[in-house]
Amino acid sequence: MTVLSTIFSFQFVDMWLRVATPLIxxxxxxxxxxxxxxxxxxxEGIMLSAALMGVLGSAFSGSLFIGLLSGLAMGLxxxxxxxxxxxxxxxxxxxxxxxxxxxxxxxxxxxxxxVTGEKGTSASIKSMAFPTVDIPIIQHIPVLGQLxxxxxxxxxxxxxxxxxxxxxxxxxxxxxxxxxxxxxxxxIHSVGISVTKVRFLAIMICGVMASLxxxxxxxxxxxxxxRDMVAGRGFISLAANAMGHATPVGTMLSALVxxxxxxxxxxxxxxxxxxxxxxxxxxxxxxxxxxxxxxxRINAVKRHKAKSFA
Amino acid sequence: MTALxxxxxxxxxxNGVVANRDIVFDVAVGEIHALSGENGAGKTTLMKxxxxxxxxxxxxxxxxxxxxxxxxxxxxxxxxxxxxxxxFMLVPSLTVTENIILGIEMRKGLSIDxxxxxxxxxxxxxxxxxxxxxxxxxxxxSVGQKQKLEILKVLxxxxxxxILDEPTAVLxxxxxxxxxxxxxxxxxxGFTIIFISHKLSEVRELCDHxxxxxxxxxxxxxxxxxxxxxxISQKMVGRxxxxxxxxxxxxxxxxxxxxxxxxxxxxGGKPRVDNVSFNLHEGExxxxxxxxxxxxxxxxxxxxxxxxxxxxxxxxxxKPIKYNHVKEIREAGIGHIPEDRMSIGIASNLSITENLLxxxxxxxxxxxxxxxxxxxxxxxxxxxxxxxxAILCRDPEVPISSLSGGNIQKVxxxxxxxxxxxxxxxxxxxxxxxxxxxxxxxxxxxxxxxAGGAVLLVSSDLRELFGLSDxxxxxxxxxxxxxxxxxxxxxxxxxxxxxxxxDTQDTEMVMRNAQ
Ligand SMILES: Nc1ncnc2c1ncn2[C@@H]1O[C@H](COP(=O)(O)OP(=O)(O)OP(=O)(O)O)[C@@H](O)[C@H]1O
Ligand SMILES: [Mg+2]
Numbered sequence: 001m002t003v004l005s006t007i008f009s010f011q012f013v014d015m016w017l018r019v020a021t022p023l024i025x026x027x028x029x030x031x032x033x034x035x036x037x038x039x040x041x042x043x044e045g046i047m048l049s050a051a052l053m054g055v056l057g058s059a060f061s062g063s064l065f066i067g068l069l070s071g072l073a074m075g076l077x078x079x080x081x082x083x084x085x086x087x088x089x090x091x092x093x094x095x096x097x098x099x100x101x102x103x104x105x106x107x108x109x110x111x112x113x114x115v116t117g118e119k120g121t122s123a124s125i126k127s128m129a130f131p132t133v134d135i136p137i138i139q140h141i142p143v144l145g146q147l148x149x150x151x152x153x154x155x156x157x158x159x160x161x162x163x164x165x166x167x168x169x170x171x172x173x174x175x176x177x178x179x180x181x182x183x184x185x186x187x188i189h190s191v192g193i194s195v196t197k198v199r200f201l202a203i204m205i206c207g208v209m210a211s212l213x214x215x216x217x218x219x220x221x222x223x224x225x226x227r228d229m230v231a232g233r234g235f236i237s238l239a240a241n242a243m244g245h246a247t248p249v250g251t252m253l254s255a256l257v258x259x260x261x262x263x264x265x266x267x268x269x270x271x272x273x274x275x276x277x278x279x280x281x282x283x284x285x286x287x288x289x290x291x292x293x294x295x296x297r298i299n300a301v302k303r304h305k306a307k308s309f310a
Numbered sequence: 311m312t313a314l315x316x317x318x319x320x321x322x323x324x325n326g327v328v329a330n331r332d333i334v335f336d337v338a339v340g341e342i343h344a345l346s347g348e349n350g351a352g353k354t355t356l357m358k359x360x361x362x363x364x365x366x367x368x369x370x371x372x373x374x375x376x377x378x379x380x381x382x383x384x385x386x387x388x389x390x391x392x393x394x395x396x397x398f399m400l401v402p403s404l405t406v407t408e409n410i411i412l413g414i415e416m417r418k419g420l421s422i423d424x425x426x427x428x429x430x431x432x433x434x435x436x437x438x439x440x441x442x443x444x445x446x447x448x449x450x451x452s453v454g455q456k457q458k459l460e461i462l463k464v465l466x467x468x469x470x471x472x473i474l475d476e477p478t479a480v481l482x483x484x485x486x487x488x489x490x491x492x493x494x495x496x497x498x499x500g501f502t503i504i505f506i507s508h509k510l511s512e513v514r515e516l517c518d519h520x521x522x523x524x525x526x527x528x529x530x531x532x533x534x535x536x537x538x539x540x541x542i543s544q545k546m547v548g549r550x551x552x553x554x555x556x557x558x559x560x561x562x563x564x565x566x567x568x569x570x571x572x573x574x575x576x577x578g579g580k581p582r583v584d585n586v587s588f589n590l591h592e593g594e595x596x597x598x599x600x601x602x603x604x605x606x607x608x609x610x611x612x613x614x615x616x617x618x619x620x621x622x623x624x625x626x627x628x629k630p631i632k633y634n635h636v637k638e639i640r641e642a643g644i645g646h647i648p649e650d651r652m653s654i655g656i657a658s659n660l661s662i663t664e665n666l667l668x669x670x671x672x673x674x675x676x677x678x679x680x681x682x683x684x685x686x687x688x689x690x691x692x693x694x695x696x697x698x699x700a701i702l703c704r705d706p707e708v709p710i711s712s713l714s715g716g717n718i719q720k721v722x723x724x725x726x727x728x729x730x731x732x733x734x735x736x737x738x739x740x741x742x743x744x745x746x747x748x749x750x751x752x753x754x755x756x757x758x759x760x761a762g763g764a765v766l767l768v769s770s771d772l773r774e775l776f777g778l779s780d781x782x783x784x785x786x787x788x789x790x791x792x793x794x795x796x797x798x799x800x801x802x803x804x805x806x807x808x809x810x811x812x813d814t815q816d817t818e819m820v821m822r823n824a825q
Pocket of ligand 2: 353354355
């Protein structure tokens with residue numbers, strides 16, 4: 001029963017949130033994109049490139065802020081490339097996304113080697129990291145303090161962004177346009193709004209979110225860049241978005257579920273279960289999650305059909 | 311005073327189709343002006359040019375006497391021109407208010423000011439007699455309400471010139487009547503309306519002038535008082551059209567389709583089709599009348615194997631019809647002209663030829679012994695179909711989606727009839743189809759009957775039902791409110807009363823006559 005006692009420990013909650021943070025960021029980006037009718041498979045590559053540029057920017061300037069800006073600039077640049085090819089040149093979105101991922105895989109290793117001389121990690125240069133935050137007063141309350149206080153700045157920010165994006169999508173004009181364009185682009189076009197502009201904006205917002213998710217990995221979760229460190233988190237974010245019906249809160253909850261299994265696999269590795277099996281868990285959870293989601297959606301369609309007969 | 315004048319408009323699409331050729335189009339302020347022509351004549355294209363969604367290859371546009379360059383719909387809206395498209399441009403999961411304010415959102419700080427927006431929707435609804443619940447989701451609205459919403463959208467954007475592209479094609483007669491009252495209101499308030507429709511009776515009731523175009527060319531402007539229906543259709547089609555089709559007495563043969571105590575229940579157990587029985591015989595056209603949504607679609611779905619049923623039986627030539635056994639049902643000899651041709655009638659990315667072959671993939675003459683396509687036979691078959699059915703296209707290999715609505719319907723008809731069915735289920739076969747093609751389709755259905763076939767005809771066009779049916783069943787709330795065996799014994803008014811459930815015939819008598 002060591003597993004249970006570990007799960008119910010503060011360390012586990014701490015780890016859970018650490019694993020969840022990049023997923024929440026990136027899946028929020030996926031939500032905005034999906035709502036505008038674009039499936040952005042390039043999240044993986046945007047995360048990876050931003051993770052590297054954040055490290056390089058901060059290491060060379062000695063400023064966390066400059067690091068943040070470099071990471072964001074990289075993410076926005078790749079998003080703009082994606083948007084240009086998909087929206088303007090009308091290239092297939094799956095191809096564009098895959099191209100971004102392939103590019104990022106090579107580009108990051110190439111850059112890493114040029115700058116540090118190594119192909120594996122950026123351990124030889126000193127990156128800045130986002131600080132952890134102790135919340136005054138709350139940190140001294142027993143239990144609550146241990147649960148809520150002492151996490152990384154970006155972890156708090158991730159949860160704040162869930163609220164911000166909810167507000168953006170449901171309360172503001174631009175959110176209304178994003179939701180409308182994803183469902184019926186002709187509706188937007190016929191009232192004289194540019195479909196391309198709305199989608200472009202959505203892709204750029206998504207780029208910001210994915211960049212933050214990537215930078216958290218290299219400047220929060222770890223304190224350096226490691227080759228291929230994103231390891232499928234971009235795709236898991238897409239899955240979380242699908243399971244959360246592209247709603248910010250639903251997607252955040254799905255991301256937390258995936259993160260839970262990810263955290264669990266970290267713990268189980270300490271036990272005598274084969275590590276390959278354990279590492280499979282988060283992905284198996286993703287598949288099961290997607291299947292459940294599809295079943296639920298089929299039922300919803302049936303219900304809707306029954307209703308529309310009425 | 312002219313509201314707008316389009317001068318010498320020519321439009322060549324990138325694929326080389328000349329949709330408009332040197333058209334002059336003139337509309338006076340405060341009139342309802344009809345724009346008529348066959349399917350593919352170029353009506354929608356001309357209106358899209360006016361609304362800035364397409365740019366003319368040549369020509370000038372004058373609004374209130376001043377030359378204007380309209381490049382986007384934003385430009386058009388600024389000039390007070392609004393368009394309600396042939397297909398709805400709405401977002402189903404958003405509310406009425408959200409759909410209306412899209413693009414002209416009122417703000418309070420960063421947020422949308424919903425209170426103010428709803429008030430605006432209500433104000434306009436009251437002002438123009440088009441009341442809609444501001445909080446209703448669009449997907450829950452009826453087709454008639456969606457149409458109102460589209461018009462409100464345009465009015466709120468300040469349009470003074472309204473373009474309505476076939477607004478009545480999807481409306482029931484009741485909804486059409488309501489729409490007409492609203493449009494006349496608008497005219498009296500000084501709005502200018504351009505009205506596109508294939509139904510001459512509607513044009514006559516509503517409009518002051520008509521501009522006729524044929525094959526992209528203008529055939530003149532006429533005051534409706536000075537021109538007869540025959541002359542209009544002659545000018546549209548380029549030949550004389552029989553508006554009422556001569557038909558001989560049918561020779562009723564043996565029973566082909568036997569429906570007994572059929573019920574279709576929705577998930578909650580409420581009946582959509584409620585214990586109905588009828589027979590359909592060889593050499594007979596059985597019409598089904600009714601306001602849309604009274605069980606006609608469900609009945610058609612059961613007979614064609616697309617919908618499930620809970621009670622009763624359907625026998626075709628004494629063999630039961632089963633849900634989902636579409637292949638067997640088709641092989642047994644039932645053809646289907648579906649109501650929604652774009653989504654289940656055709657595969658829109660495929661060519662005309664491929665669509666014609668869709669139900670013939672087991673025909674040895676086209677697919678040979680080893681299952682490979684016999685190109686030559688296929689080509690000559692589709693060439694013959696295109697000729698026999700007068701399908702207007704450059705050649706049979708173009709994607710079917712590039713055809714106009716009426717020509718797509720002809721392809722569906724050609725496919726279904728060429729498989730030589732004994733029963734054809736025709737659901738709204740001439741909706742949105744021009745007079746020439748309508749005449750053609752009706753003649754085909756009649757000649758199929760005369761050759762001993764049977765037709766189950768579901769239609770919301772009462773004239774069509776009167777013109778074609780040998781017997782007529784009226785559906786109301788899933789039941790048959792009446793079975794009319796002698797169509798001369800009743801007029802449209804009388805039929806309307808059954809359709810609205812104001813009158814019902816004696817159940818015994820309906821049962822007997824439906825056999
Ligand atoms: N985007 C397009 N690209 C190429 N050809 C087109 C396009 N849109 C329409 N066409 C062609 O232009 C011609 C005119 O089409 P249009 O839609 O204006 O006809 P319409 O008069 O509105 O017909 P309907 O009554 O069926 O709506 C048709 O031959 C059609 O196939
Ligand atoms: Mg049209």
